[in-house]
Amino acid sequence: MSATRVLVLNSGSSSVKYQLLEMADGTRLAAGLAERIGERQSRLVHRPLASGGERRERVEQFADHGAALRAVAEELRADGLGLDSPRLAAIGHRVVHGGQSFTRPTLIDDAVLDEIERLVPLAPLHNPANLTGIRTAQDLNPHLPQVAVFDTTFHTTVPESAARYALEKTTADEYLIRRYGFHGTSHAYVSRRTAALLGKDPSQVNVIVLHLGNGASVSAVEGGRCVETSMGMTPLEGLVMGTRTGDLDPAVVLHLMRIGGMTVDEVDELLNKRSGLAGLCGDNDMREIRRRVEEGDENAQLAFDIYIHRLKKYVGAYFAVLGRLDAVAFTAGVGENSPAVRRAALAGLEGLGIRVDPALNEAEGAAAEGARLISPGEARVAVAVVPTDEELEIAQQTYALVSDGEPQQRGEPA
Known part of the structure; x- marks a missing residue:
């Protein structure tokens, strides 16, 4: 057996x-x-x-x-x-x-x-x-x-020019400070699944993956290899998240400690647990935020706008990093289930060849299940919704290792 x-x-x-x-x-x-x-x-x-x-x-x-x-x-x-x-x-x-x-x-x-x-x-x-x-x-x-x-493995292909911060090199090396990235199993799975949707091998496809949940990150994947990602040394950097700030001027931390008298732990809690969407409007559930927006709530509208602005900025930046873009893929709780976020995040990018088909984006029921394209057939850049499956990705990587006859990998972390 x-x-x-x-x-x-x-x-x-x-x-x-x-x-x-x-x-x-x-x-x-x-x-x-x-x-x-x-x-x-x-x-x-x-x-x-x-x-x-x-x-x-x-x-x-x-x-x-x-x-x-x-x-x-x-x-x-x-x-x-x-x-x-x-x-x-x-x-x-x-x-x-x-x-x-x-x-x-x-x-x-x-x-x-x-x-x-x-x-x-x-x-x-x-x-x-x-x-x-x-x-x-x-x-x-x-x-x-x-x-x-x-979680970090998929991002180890990011080149040094993107992985290193412009921090004094000796200090950075001593304290292991660099961009590591997270949600790697999700980005790996979704980028490959997007290539399959296009009927191509991953090595032929450049894709921007937007993993949008309570934690959120974006990656630029060139021919199956990650070349840039938004989360950094920790999951705090990058996109606006449920309770995390995402990108922030580092001097804000110094200001809070010097002028506000906050301790390291208090600043940590503020940036990671009391900021992001929750800090802006009191809710970190995108469904509730959208309901409030529809009712005319100004705080919810501003939180949504800030969230979308950051998304759009990263899509544009990663398009520039890749040089050629075949697809944008949305995944995770918000990415898979919020047509409003998908529509707003890509609105105005038609000049880059990125378009969303309103009917496909707003589809419900069976038409809104599974991996699917939501861009018009003639669009230069495909837009996909791909339910992530991190457990399957972990299982596949695990099984490939134990069944491929390479026991020498035991105990060799790099």
Whole structure:
């Protein structure tokens, strides 16, 4: 019996998302979410997708990630999909930050764990949780291959001229300060899926990918390789987001500390959790913002306009970086579900060959499902809506590594 299944784990600070996929045909066998880990009342929602069974919910205390993952393993075992199954090829772990050390998916061993640990200062909220998930999964099945797939990997092809800040070089190198980029698995998946929509190989296509969720980022992908991305050393840089400022004059931080008397932690919270759309109008849900705009709310209108202005500016800039553009692709929660954002972000760019077909953009029901083009057939630049699938991307990268006969990649992070 061949091992053709991959379990994808995404361990957050207080949650674990998971999907089990059959790589022979891409079928999702099970999925779920354990949340509020470490709180008095945790919850696990498990969905047995392949069997058509009803979703199951457990409400109990998961003191730590170990308890949560053991509960996940029990639910999978109840469906005949246990972690000891000979059909399970590997576990693929989402790891947020790989720095410059990891330029591809990597089989996990002690050396890899040590390097992910060393990179914790670059992602203090994420890498520790990712490490906990990996170590717990190793405890549950020490013999099963574990693979780390990094959010930053897709952006390691960005040239030095775009990745380096104009900061004094010795200081930048000492403190690992450079552009790393995030949402890499989404950008990789969507750029390839967009090429497929156009009937071309990714190596033939230049695409701007707009990943618009509560966190938002944009990438310029040239022939399948990322050459520029909006998020930087951290996910704070770039587009206006749900609660993050995006681009900001760095002297604002100094001003807030010197004149406002704010501490480092207070500034951090302000920029990451109390700004963006929420800071501008009190809402970070684009659906609610659009409802308020339709009712004439001036604060909501200004927040929307600022959000759109930043999007349009990045599309124009990345068109210039690429020199030739074949497609613009929208993805993630806002990108996939907000015709108003798509329409406004590209309005006025007809001179660049970018046009949106109003009927296709506003389509509902079955016509608005799946990957699709929303530009007129004669448009010089295609506009696409591509639902992202980061779990499938992680599973594919994991399975390719463990099944391609290259065990020498174990422990070689770069």
